[in-house]
Structures are given as structure tokens and as C-alpha cells.
Amino acid sequence: MTEVSDGAVELVRVIRGDRVESVHRGHAVICDGTGAVVEAWGDPAAVIYPRSSCKMIQALPLLESGAGRDLTDRQVALACASHQGAAIHTEAVSAWLSDLGLSEPDLRCGTHMPYADDAKSALIRAGEAPCQLHNNCSGKHAGFLTLSKHLGGGPDYVEIDHPVQIAVRRAFEEVTGMDSPGYGIDGCSAPNFATRLDALGAAMGRFAAAREGGGTRADAMARLTQAMGAAPELVAGEGRACTDLMRAMGGRVAVKTGAEAVFVAIVPGLDRGVALKIVDGGTRAAEATIAALLVRLGVLDAAAPVARRLMEGPIANCRGTVTGRYEVALA
Structure with a gap:
């Protein structure tokens, strides 16, 4: 694998005909349940914004505080979601807000067109604009509002000094095992705390090792992981990699993308x-x-349709002619 100056290594090649047309470089880690790095590619210490990949960490205070005591597992999954804005998502978030005595204007995530084609088409045909319920992060924000109500916080729960974000930062730094060197503002207006890649992997390892009955944090981690695996259609949506991968693995593994x-x-x-x-x-x-x-870990069948689609393609043009493929360059 070819090294570049930032320590990134070649991870994926895009092949057209018999030539490598593009190369994607990056960093990756596999960590165990103690947070130790087992395998690494590139620079494990690269500092990144985890973006939406860390939503299960951002949801920890929701469960640990007791604010989410009465939430269903499907609501817990939505709190971790980057969803499509389909009816299955918007209706669930709307009902959740109603249970809190709140409504769509109480969200602070902003609006964008839904990613789901049918939902987008329905808005266009009706001549309507999207609302904040369509935002892919509206489930996370419903979780923030639930925690804010429990903590007695004010309405602007995305501010860095709000009790919600103070609790999120504390949980984030504890499970990653390091102080965050700073934050950026995410697409949904919430703070997104930077961390090293190996620290993010360590947090995922700790989630993987968590078992119910292991204490407040372990209980919260286990429930979040299980809820995501049990409702992959809520975490992302039809045709999305997160949903398809979790379905292919029978819900035994939780996966989450980030921008x-x-x-x-x-x-x-x-x-x-x-x-x-x-x-x-x-x-x-x-x-x-x-x-x-x-x-590589043996939890996804290499022959599964989603595995072949994501790892190999094929790449086709507008006539359906196969023009290329992907090649994963992991050593």
C-alpha cells in the first residue's frame, strides 16, 4: 500500500477498463473490547471529526440520565439515525415530539429535502417545502430534546454551553478515552467533537464489549447497539449501506456512517x-x-449482494453498460 505525506494509505481503487482511474486513501482501525488497536491501516492517530458516525455516543446521556427510560427501542434507534426522511421516519419523530408536548418548530436541526425519492417526489408534487422532520438528524434531535427536558435546559439545546452538549462532550471524551482537541458545527447545527481515529475505534470496541447488567454505561451501550441492529430501516433507510449491511448480518452488528x-x-x-x-x-x-x-472480521459474507455491490460494483453507465469496478486495497 502506498504511503502519502499525511500517513494515509491506499484503500480503494476505481478501475475503468484495465486502468486505475481513481484512488481513495485513508485510515482504518480495528480495536478490541478494551480499546486497544488490533489492526491498523494508515495513521491511527489521525484527528478527525466523526460526524454522524458517533450518534450512538451522543445518545449515551439520553439513556444514562434516565431521560430515555420510557423510550421504545425504535425511538432509541432513531436517536442514532441519519435517516431518509421517509414517512416511517418523519411520522415516528413527529409522534415522539408530541409525546414530549413539543412539535417540529422546537427542533434546531434545520431543513433539507428528504433523501427518500418517494418523500421528495410527494413534496414536489404537492408544491410543499420540507420541514425539520425531514432532516436526517431529526431523530437525534428528538433525543436531545428529551434529554433537555429532563435536565431542565433551555430551548437552544445545540449551543456548546447547553447542559445537553456538556453531557454529550463528557460522555464522548470518556468513551473515546481522550480530551477532544476541539469541535466543529455539524450539518444539523450540533457540535461535533474531534478525536483521533484510534480513539473512535476504541469507543466502538467498548460498545462491542458492553453487556446488559454491567452498570449504567454498559447497559446504555448495549441497548443502543441492539436497537440499531434490530431496526436498520430506521437508522438509515431503503437502499442505504448502513441498513443493507445490518440486514445482511442479521442485526448482530451495528454500523453507522458519517459525512x-x-x-x-x-x-x-x-x-x-x-x-x-x-x-x-x-x-x-x-x-x-x-x-x-x-x-475480514468474518461477520459479513463476501458473497452477500450488499458486500459485492459495495466492494466491487460493478460501475455502469447510463445505458447499463458495465464500465468499471471497485477494488479494495486492504493488505
């Missing part, structure tokens, strides 16, 4: 956590690499 090509996996059966970052932000490379690492 700018971050991906994590929690593998309880092996007490393993995975984290990766593609330096150019290429989603196709992040999806190919996470699939390959799951195959």
Missing part, C-alpha cells in the same frame, strides 16, 4: 470496534472499506 466518509462498526460477538476515514471524503470508498473490514 465526509467516516464509518464505524460495533461487533459484539467478537468484542471488536471498527473506525475508518477516507481523506478525500468519498462515500463510495468508505462504504467499500467498511464492507471489506466486516468481511
